[in-house]
Amino acid sequence: MFGPRITTVFASRWRALWFAASILLFAYMSVPEAEAPEDGNSATATAGRGSDGLTAKERERAQKAIAAFEHAGSR
DSSP: OOSSOHHHHTTSHHHHHHHHHHHHHHHHHHSOOOOOOSSSOHHHHSTTOOTTSOOHHHHHHHHHHHHHHHHHHTO
């Protein structure tokens, strides 16, 4: 199908190691980088957030999503 055949990958230990390393490298490169705070100061970055860690806009979006799930579940 896709990629090398499983019998050729594990024909030797070195091939298996290279295959495993390539899979791990692919997974590492596929994960996006974490977002950093805009101003770099964590005290001011969290000033606009409530006790739940959400901004007002994020809280509103979460409440809309919860309401949509509840509405879909009541049918």
